[in-house]
Amino acid sequence: xxxxxxxxxxxxxxxxxxxxxxxxxxxxxxxxxxxxxxxxxxxxxxxxxxxxxxxxxxxxxxxxxxxxxxxxxxxxxxxxxxxxxxxxxxxxxxxxxxxxxxxxxxxxxxxxxxxxxxxxxxxxxxxxxxxxxxxxxxxxxxxxxxxxxxxxxxxxxxxxxxxxxxxxxxxxxxxxxxxxxxxxxxxxxxxxxxxxxxxxxxxxxxxxxxxxxxxxxxxxxxxxxxxxxxxxxxxxxxxxxxxxxxxxxxxxxxxxxxxxxxxxxxxxxxxxxxxxxxxxxxxxxxxxxxxxxxxxxxxxxxxxxxxxxxxxxxxxxxxxxxxxxxxxxxxxxxxxxxxxxxxxxxxxxxxxxxxxxxxxxxxxxxxxxxxxxxxxxxxxxxxxxxxxxxxxxxxxxxxxxxxxxxxxxxxxxxxxxxxxxxxxxxxxxxxxxxxxxxxxxxxxxxxxxxxxxxxxxxxxxxxxxxxxxxxxxxxxxxxxxxxxxxxxxxxxxxxxxxxxxxxxxxxxxxxxxxxxxxxxxxxxxxxxxxxxxxxxxxxxxxxxxxxxxxxxxxxxxxxxxxxxxxxxxxxxxxxxxxxxxxxxxxx
Amino acid sequence: xxxxxxxxxxxxxxxxxxxxxxxxxxxxxxxxxxxxxxxxxxxxxxxxxxxxxxxxxxxxxxxxxxxxxxxxxxxxxxxxxxxxxxxxxxxxxxxxxxxxxxxxxxxxxxxxx
Numbered sequence: 110x111x112x113x114x115x116x117x118x119x120x121x122x123x124x125x126x127x128x129x130x131x132x133x134x135x136x137x138x139x140x141x142x143x144x145x146x147x148x149x150x151x152x153x154x155x156x157x158x159x160x161x162x163x164x165x166x167x168x169x170x171x172x173x174x175x176x177x178x179x180x181x182x183x184x185x186x187x188x189x190x191x192x193x194x195x196x197x198x199x200x201x202x203x204x205x206x207x208x209x210x211x212x213x214x215x216x217x218x219x220x221x222x223x224x225x226x227x228x229x230x231x232x233x234x235x236x237x238x239x240x241x242x243x244x245x246x247x248x249x250x251x252x253x254x255x256x257x258x259x260x261x262x263x264x265x266x267x268x269x270x271x272x273x274x275x276x277x278x279x280x281x282x283x284x285x286x287x288x289x290x291x292x293x294x295x296x297x298x299x300x301x302x303x304x305x306x307x308x309x310x311x312x313x314x315x316x317x318x319x320x321x322x323x324x325x326x327x328x329x330x331x332x333x334x335x336x337x338x339x340x341x342x343x344x345x346x347x348x349x350x351x352x353x354x355x356x357x358x359x360x361x362x363x364x365x366x367x368x369x370x371x372x373x374x375x376x377x378x379x380x381x382x383x384x385x386x387x388x389x390x391x392x393x394x395x396x397x398x399x400x401x402x403x404x405x406x407x408x409x410x411x412x413x414x415x416x417x418x419x420x421x422x423x424x425x426x427x428x429x430x431x432x433x434x435x436x437x438x439x440x441x442x443x444x445x446x447x448x449x450x451x452x453x454x455x456x457x458x459x460x461x462x463x464x465x466x467x468x469x470x471x472x473x474x475x476x477x478x479x480x481x482x483x484x485x486x487x488x489x490x491x492x493x494x495x496x497x498x499x500x501x502x503x504x505x506x507x508x509x510x511x512x513x514x515x516x517x518x519x520x521x522x523x524x525x526x527x528x529x530x531x532x533x534x535x536x537x538x539x540x541x542x543x544x545x546x547x548x549x550x551x552x553x554x555x556x557x558x559x560x561x562x563x564x565x566x567x568x569x570x571x572x573x574x575x576x577x578x579x580x581x582x583x584x585x586x587x588x589x590x591x592x593x594x595x596x597x598x599x600x601x602x603x604x605x606x607x608x609x610x611x612x613x614x615x616x617x618x619x620x621x622x623x624x625x626x627x628x629x630x631x632x633x634x635x636x637x638x639x640x641x642x643x644x645x646x647x648x649x650x651x652x653x654x655x656x657x658x659x660x661x662x663x664x665x666x667x668x669x670x671x672x673x674x675x676x677x678x679x680x681x682x683x684x685x686x687x688x689x690x691x692x693x694x695x696x
Numbered sequence: 697x698x699x700x701x702x703x704x705x706x707x708x709x710x711x712x713x714x715x716x717x718x719x720x721x722x723x724x725x726x727x728x729x730x731x732x733x734x735x736x737x738x739x740x741x742x743x744x745x746x747x748x749x750x751x752x753x754x755x756x757x758x759x760x761x762x763x764x765x766x767x768x769x770x771x772x773x774x775x776x777x778x779x780x781x782x783x784x785x786x787x788x789x790x791x792x793x794x795x796x797x798x799x800x801x802x803x804x805x806x807x808x809x
Contacts, residue, residue: 148736163730173726176777191774192781225772 120228125208125220129181130229132206138218138232141181145216145239147465153606154216154236158184164213168196178210178219186213189221197221215606226607233608240465240605311650313340315381316388316660320395324659325413328644329420330391331657332631332677333374334381335648337685338450338559343378347446350375370423371446373397388660398423413633413644414476414564414677421447421475451475453558456597460549461539462530468540471555476562476677479521481580518563518586518678526553526595553600557592561627561680568639579639586629586675588649588667589683593625627680635676647673725804734803738796745792754787755780 122130130137146157156179157164164179165172166188174188178197187197187210201208201221208222216236218227313334317327333339342348350372373394380389398416401423424447443449455474460467528551531537536545565584570577593599632647646657647670656665720728729735746752758780763771 148733152736161731163727171723172730173722192778219773223772224774 122229123220123223123225123227125222126218126227126229129206129209133182136231138181138229138235141211142232142235142239145236147239152240153214154240156211156213156216166196168199169194177213178221179213180207181209181211181218182207189219191224195221198224217607228608236608237605310386310655310662310664311653312384313382314648314650314655314657314662315386316657316662318388318390319659320390320392322410323391323395324644325411325416326391326395326398327659328633328646328657329413329417329677330377330394331646331648332633332679333420334378335631335650336450336560336679337630337681339446340378342446342450343375344382348372348375368397368400370397370401370420374424401426410640410642412568413635414478417562417677418475421451448473448475450559451562453554453561454556456553456555458551458553459537460551461537461542462547462549464539464541464546466539466541475558476564477522477525478564478566479518479525480566481516481521481582481584482524516582516584518584518590518675521563521565521584522592522595526551526600551600551604553597554592554595555597557596557625557682559682559685561590561592563678563680565676565678567635567674567676577639579635579642581674583672584675585671586632586678588629590627590629590680591625592627596625624683626683628683628686629678629680630686631679632670632673632675633677633679634673636674644676645673720804725800728807729800729803732803732807738799741799742792742796745795746788749789749792751784751787751789751792755784758783 141156144156144158145154146160147154163172164177164186166174166177167185168187171188174190176189177186178189179186180197180200182204185200187195187200189195189197189210191198197210198221201210208220209227210219210221211217212219218229218232219225220227317330319327348371350369353369353372353375377389377391377394398420402419425445452473452475455472455477457470457472458467459469528549531548531550533547535548537548538544539546539548563586567580568577569580628649630649634645634647635642636645637643643658647665648655648657649670654665654667654670656663656669726735729738743752759776762776762779766775
């Protein structure tokens with residue numbers, strides 16, 4: 110009788126729960142809520158009649174059984190081990206109306222007749238309330254106001270509901286009818302097919318000439334050129350550079366077209382996907398970008414990640430200026446294609462270690478920067494870094510994590526979403542205590558973007574020591590990645606257990622609309638030193654890997670990619686990653 | 697010949713304060729652990745270890761596989777507990793068991809009076 114908690118659908122109550130609710134007034138679990146005990150602040154919730162109660166089965170006196178349930182109707186505690194004996198079931202069968210019980214150690218409702226967990230919105234809200242606000246000294250009323258502000262009540266504007274549009278199959282309009290009739294050429298007729306099939310390389314693979322330490326730009330451009338939603342947007346003529354510049358010219362009245370990085374992207378896409386395989390010089394693009402990021406305009410080496418961010422900003426800025434109408438809130442992705450593709454929402458929970466009060470904030474992000482943990486003592490485990498294809502794992506270390514000596518992307522993400530005690534020098538202001546207190550901070554992902562970009566912080570700049578260094582440590586990254594464990598819903602579940610959350614329901618994560626599975630499609634690698642290094646991008650097309658080293662594009666084996674030093678990894682939602690047919694280009 | 701009388705029921709642990717120093721029963725140990733808060737700490741330690749070694753993921757995978765086979769609406773918590781308990785108990789790493797035993801022994805030694 111259970112359905113997914115993670116989805117919009119609230120779990121359906123079983124018949125016994127329905128009967129119980131109808132018989133026990135509007136707040137059937139009110140008395141139970143007073144028995145919720147949480148220790149220490151922010152810890153797990155348990156059900157105890159007195160704080161020091163040791164729960165014991167009323168029938169067999171056992172207190173060491175793993176599942177003890179308290180009947181919600183009469184508060185009697187019973188053990189439940191269906192294979193041996195279930196005194197809880199016996200009790201529920203003996204007295205009608207006593208089927209609903211609560212797990213005393215997990216504070217989760219259970220129907221002894223159905224043998225399954227059941228959910229009540231009010232009760233679950235009360236448990237979450239108790240876990241986030243320490244209710245020992247204060248009364249629950251003052252606690253609940255504080256709670257509602259942070260969790261239940263105000264939703265940030267950037268989480269407004271998306272309006273769904275009914276699907277209709279495409280029909281050409283009159284203009285499209287005409288152009289179809291007159292001038293459309295089949296993509297793969299005899300003349301064109303030879304162009305593509307001659308090299309048997311997929312569409313859109315074209316080297317980019319290095320214009321003077323511009324590998325930082327080339328590497329990112331190669332990744333963007335093959336970012337599926339971005340590629341589709343530009344190849345689908347969604348930003349037509351001729352139309353855009355014509356419009357600008359009309360507004361400005363000048364012949365010099367205004368800076369528009371999106372137009373330059375459009376030109377780049379046209380050039381790279383034209384079928385011409387000779388290396389292309391993105392000089393116009395570089396010039397435009399210099400104008401946008403004046404502080405970075407030089408022939409010195411730049412950071413690819415910085416370039417990536419400034420490029421997205423550039424596309425956004427131009428589009429924003431165009432839109433005079435309603436300004437969409439940050440993070441919704443409705444502002445420009447750059448944010449539509451890359452923007453996700455991060456959730457940050459800061460909990461006061463003294464009183465348990467938690468404040469939650471949401472921030473949009475276009476990528477996630479991850480720390481490479483410092484090298485944990487080798488102790489002979491460094492040998493496992495040599496054999497990259499078969500990991501020698503210890504018996505009690507089934508997943509390669511930092512204890513085994515290999516850094517992994519998953520390990521970094523786990524660390525990113527781990528609850529972290531902020532040091533005593535980083536005390537944050539607690540609204541409830543009204544002073545700065547030591548805090549516990551935890552990040553999680555509220556909404557996944559279409560494309561997740563992970564940036565590995567390999568370049569450390571210490572302003573204190575006035576020096577910078579590069580971290581060469583190898584990072585293992587998967588080709589397929591499931592982001593589910595890093596979502597806010599998963600993180601919250603591990604904190605609070607299985608229950609409905611107060612802010613659940615219709616405004617559940619937008620991430621539920623799409624799956625959490627991602628596929629790797631581009632890796633930007635860096636080799637060399639901080640001041641003298643080289644960027645290379647590996648692209649995955651039709652499940653083949655291609656190395657894009659400025660003007661040279663070569664097919665490589667996947668083991669080369671796995672062994673490379675990843676600096677930025679680009680993952681796209683699996684549903685958007687289609688493997689092109691092997692037969693394209695040949696008749 | 698009459699049969700020997702049945703043994704007396706075990707005394708309730710909490711009331712008998714000057715019980716002889718014999719091997720404490722499971723009940724007594726359990727109550728000491730709970731009252732001192734050590735049980736909660738042990739549970740946290742266990743959770744951490746089982747997460748690290750992938751045991752929890754394994755159990756989740758078993759549950760998922762079972763649920764897929766039976767159909768989402770035909771599975772109860774009791775079913776899942778029944779299915780994964782044998783495999784679960786058997787696959788706890790020895791190092792985890794050893795660590796917990798060590799902690800419990802240390803606790804009992806420190807609280808012996």
